[in-house]
Amino acid sequence: MKHAAGWTALGLAALPLGIAAANLPLLRRPERASGRPALSVLIPARDEEANIDAAVRAVLANRGVEIELIVLDDGSTDRTAAILAAIDDPRLSVIAGKGSLPPGWSGKQHACARLAERASHELMVFVDADVRLAPDALSRLAGFMQADPSLGLASGVPHQTTIGAGEWLLLPLIHLLLLGYRPIWLDRTRRQPGFAAGCGQLFIARRSLYQAIGGHDSIRASKHDGLTLPRAFRRGGFPTGLLDATDLADCRMYQDWPTLWSGLGKNATEGMATPSALPIWTALLFGGHVLPFLLCLSRRTCTAPAAAAVLASLSLRGLLAARFRQDARSVASHPAGVLLLLWRQWTALFAARAGRPTEWRGRTYQS
Template sequence: MATLIWLPATLAGLLTLHALVNARLLRRPVAASFTDPVAVLLPVRDEEARVGPCLRSLLAQRGVPGLSILVLDDDSTDGTADLVRALAGDDPRVRLLTGAPLPAGWLGKPHACQQLADATDADVLVFVDADVVLAPDAVAGAAALLRSSKVGLLSAYPRIVVGSWGERLVQPLLQWSWLTFLPLRAMERSARPSLAAAGGQFLVADRSAYRAAGGHAGVRGSVLEDIALARAVKRAGGRIALADGSRIASCRMYESWHSLVDGYTKSLWASFGSRVGAAAVVLLLCLVYVVPVPLFLGGVVAGSPRLVLAGLVGYLLGVFGRVISAAATGGRRWPDPLGQPVSVLLFGWLVARSYRLRRAGVLRWRDRPVVPW
């Protein structure tokens, strides 16, 4: 029994130590100049309310003489295309494309990204989401890091901007999860496609590696097309890397609790191999990060110093892991990490909701069905 009550704290300590090691190894883009042709590829669909800051930041990029900016309007029903035209003016670097109808077997974002990639012959492709705002040296720095790291695909995670309490509880789990559980250098060296992670908000690809992997056409039906593309690059013999892009990019993915729930629900089912795998992950997270709370409370009620200490140490180690992640990736270091047990419980609920709605066949995103091909 004495060993069991210390199990959550032991696991939390090991995982927090791993996060600390990863934080020290994490690659970070720095200001640089980059002379090879680079194309920034921006797919937009009904983004009138958000695309302005993104496009302005792209127009302010420096250090890349051969920069082009391609924007694809994917059947928007608002004033997205007109806003893009107004902001771009007569800047020769910007091209606005009209998206083709969505073919059978494709999801919307892979189709838009593939059309953008087909419209340029630049050596480096930089895929950016409309909710991302880049610092002036971001594209040059990320492209230079791609080359210096000798990888075919680089995912530079932006700083996640949060507003509501729901965002503050859930969104930091994105960076925390891969920093805590993924061995970064082993992932870069390993040829195993299963050992891969990527974030599509700010994704930098070598054109030859992208083509060898089949591009977005090869992941046309993938809800998590960014991770699927990273795995495809590995299968084609390429290498991938993650980087902290918090100093050069920011992103507010969701602006309300409702949109956050919808966004996670549409894709979480695709993050695990099966319902059994998903359940195992959620149970492990609850064991490590939730169980210390009832251990502590039970110890207080029972007057057991051992239970109190085991619960308190386990909880604080979990909080410290979140602080490490926030410090390494530009997140909020305080007081948000204190809510780690609640964050894990919310994540478990979102996973269950995603599987339930997928099974019911009612998952949708941007007024399009999310179909598991």
């Protein structure tokens, strides 16, 4: 029995290690574009007084591109509007949002839809207000699209700035999920929507193809555009891609534990936390990243396969931490991070099944 558990753990730990090892060489760091491409950069902002000035100035500091920057102030009640008004640059336009939403829309998707209506360039970059673009980020994003004219949408995970314990425990698992369980080569060989994924913090899209799939209107109720927007493009027949954005942008997604916990729960039921998917994810993640360590707490159950499973799990996390400049503490505490992630997914699922609404940025969404 103990050998069976060890072999099971080893298989479940080796699976994501093998997928990630194959994925990492395929995850390209984009090169700068040829020529001087024109881009529309679109930022939705709701109560972003702590972020918006730095976000806007980082976009405007980009070199080698023509920039149209449009920010939607989505009914902010803080100083967001005043900060935007104080930035004097003809490339910046600000849309005043009303704050109220049409029925059936989530806040971010409605804001992005309105921003896209004002965009005039074929390449549109959707970027969150807490993201800081590097000075060559826009040129390199355009270069990624130039290199593959068939792509309708591309996305990358910015370098995640993690300060609190919850941040460095949980946020590095974004890369584990994207690269350990989703073969990138399927982006080119299989275009089914279920294989599509991205990061909602940073997207670049072709405007003509975005319009062809119905834009954000096609995902109007979603709170997880990192999954639903790439899948909308795939449903429309257009390929999507994933790029390495580690040196293109930085982001501190959540400023404190309550916001982190709420943020991870708001879109959980559009990803892992469904009645059919979560038991599978629990088996994969618990079996491959927690069970090996539990087995090796005792000399009686720490068989050779179990020890090899521990090594495989830590090797994967070390590999990802090195590539994406993640906090080393997240590697050492990896099983705890996985347990915490699974706990958040299960609590989100039970809350949704009980009909509890989700609250985010002052808005309430029914389950």
